[in-house]
Amino acid sequence: AVLADNGHQVKIWTRRQEQASEINHSHTNEAYLPGFSLPSSIQASTDIRVCAEGTQYILLVVPTKAIRDTMKRLKPFIQKHHILIHASKGIEPGTSKRISEMMDEELNDEQGRATVVLSGPSHAEEVCEKQPTTITASSHVIDAASEVQELLMNQHFRVYTNEDLIGVEMGGALKNVIALGIGLTDGLGYGDNAKAALMTRGLAEIARLGIKLGANPLTFTGLSGLGDLIVTCTSKHSRNWRAGYKLGTGKELDAVLEEMNMVVEGVRTTKAVHELSKQLDVEMPITEALFHVLFEGKDPKEAANQLMGRVKKHEVENVSLLLGHEFHEKWQECSE
Numbered sequence: 348a349v350l351a352d353n354g355h356q357v358k359i360w361t362r363r364q365e366q367a368s369e370i371n372h373s374h375t376n377e378a379y380l381p382g383f384s385l386p387s388s389i390q391a392s393t394d395i396r397v398c399a400e401g402t403q404y405i406l407l408v409v410p411t412k413a414i415r416d417t418m419k420r421l422k423p424f425i426q427k428h429h430i431l432i433h434a435s436k437g438i439e440p441g442t443s444k445r446i447s448e449m450m451d452e453e454l455n456d457e458q459g460r461a462t463v464v465l466s467g468p469s470h471a472e473e474v475c476e477k478q479p480t481t482i483t484a485s486s487h488v489i490d491a492a493s494e495v496q497e498l499l500m501n502q503h504f505r506v507y508t509n510e511d512l513i514g515v516e517m518g519g520a521l522k523n524v525i526a527l528g529i530g531l532t533d534g535l536g537y538g539d540n541a542k543a544a545l546m547t548r549g550l551a552e553i554a555r556l557g558i559k560l561g562a563n564p565l566t567f568t569g570l571s572g573l574g575d576l577i578v579t580c581t582s583k584h585s586r587n588w589r590a591g592y593k594l595g596t597g598k599e600l601d602a603v604l605e606e607m608n609m610v611v612e613g614v615r616t617t618k619a620v621h622e623l624s625k626q627l628d629v630e631m632p633i634t635e636a637l638f639h640v641l642f643e644g645k646d647p648k649e650a651a652n653q654l655m656g657r658v659k660k661h662e663v664e665n666v667s668l669l670l671g672h673e674f675h676e677k678w679q680e681c682s683e
């Protein structure tokens with residue numbers, strides 16, 4: 348919708364004919380954005396070739412679990428000049444790959460000029476209402492990120508660039524885990540203090556893992572880090588928060604996912620991040636607690652009690668890590 352509002356010709360691929368017809372004739376997408384109108388210039392098709400051919404940019408917005416399959420369908424039509432963009436938020440269980448890594452793996456050397464990630468606090472409902480929204484466009488190829496920034500920017504939609512692809516993708520994926528946890532504690536009846544604690548300590552563990560993978564610590568204070576964490580943990584639009592809330596009121600995971608009818612990325616991401624944190628030996632107590640609740644049937648109240656009862660810690664150690672390795676080493680010398 349943002350691209351079409353900016354005057355670009357937008358072709359959207361869907362795997363279902365009824366959805367393509369609805370977008371082309373009613374200019375709506377009732378199953379996913381009930382009550383909203385889409386720009387009438389958007390053309391939908393179930394033929395991925397028709398959508399990809401003649402384009403400059405290809406934007407993937409499918410759930411993480413559909414990224415590889417969608418890339419395989421697209422592959423025959425991706426050319427050297429294409430900039431590939433994605434706005435999905437997740438990590439692949441089993442491989443611990445970020446979305447851009449999965450996309451790159453599905454391409455050969457002759458395909459695609461650059462990969463750009465869009466991430467930040469941007470619930471689709473509010474973007475469609477033209478509420479002020481700010482996001483980050485990130486790529487190792489900063490000119491490509493700037494090009495995408497130029498495509499999307501308008502009076503309601505402001506885009507910043509950032510070359511830290513790892514930090515941007517990790518922040519976007521991991522905030523869903525924390526939002527799921529906060530929904531759960533809200534469902535259990537915990538208060539605002541608990542919510543603030545989980546958001547703050549959640550950001551600390553997101554940053555700890557991201558830094559270990561090579562992210563710029565400052566990215567986690569930006570739109571794709573703190574910004575998206577705030578919106579996902581506090582907005583009525585968040586599916587991750589809503590799913591967590593339902594779990595907190597005693598529903599089973601399978602029943603909750605069935606009811607949601609939309610993707611809840613935080614569930615798969617919890618599994619993927621739990622695996623990754625073990626491989627890299629990064630302490631992520633909130634993710635670990637949520638993993639036990641989601642996949643091992645642990646009682647959430649017991650998990651919360653265990654989180655609160657862990658050994659004593661110094662808060663600032665993580666901040667020093669956030670400020671970089673050199674600072675952290677100096678901090679450790681001083682504290683000794």
Ligand SMILES: NC(=O)C1=CN([C@@H]2O[C@H](COP(=O)(O)OP(=O)(O)OC[C@H]3O[C@@H](n4cnc5c(N)ncnc54)[C@H](OP(=O)(O)O)[C@@H]3O)[C@@H](O)[C@H]2O)C=CC1
Pocket residue numbers: 362363379408409410411412413416417434435436437469470471472608609610612
């Ligand atoms: N919604 C939001 O506000 C935001 C979402 N995101 C991210 O965008 C990604 C997608 O989320 P969202 O659109 O909300 O998810 P939804 O669950 O609302 O919609 C998923 C869409 O992807 C399609 N889809 C699912 N699986 C496949 C597949 N295997 N092949 C082709 N199409 C498929 C669905 O089509 P069908 O009906 O045929 O199943 C549907 O159109 C997620 O990673 C999410 O975190 C990022 C920012 C904001």
Ligand SMILES: O=C(CO)COP(=O)(O)O
Pocket residue numbers: 436467468469470523526575578579584585586587588610611612
């Ligand atoms: O990423 C999002 C907003 O920026 C969407 O979050 P949910 O998937 O929890 O709705």
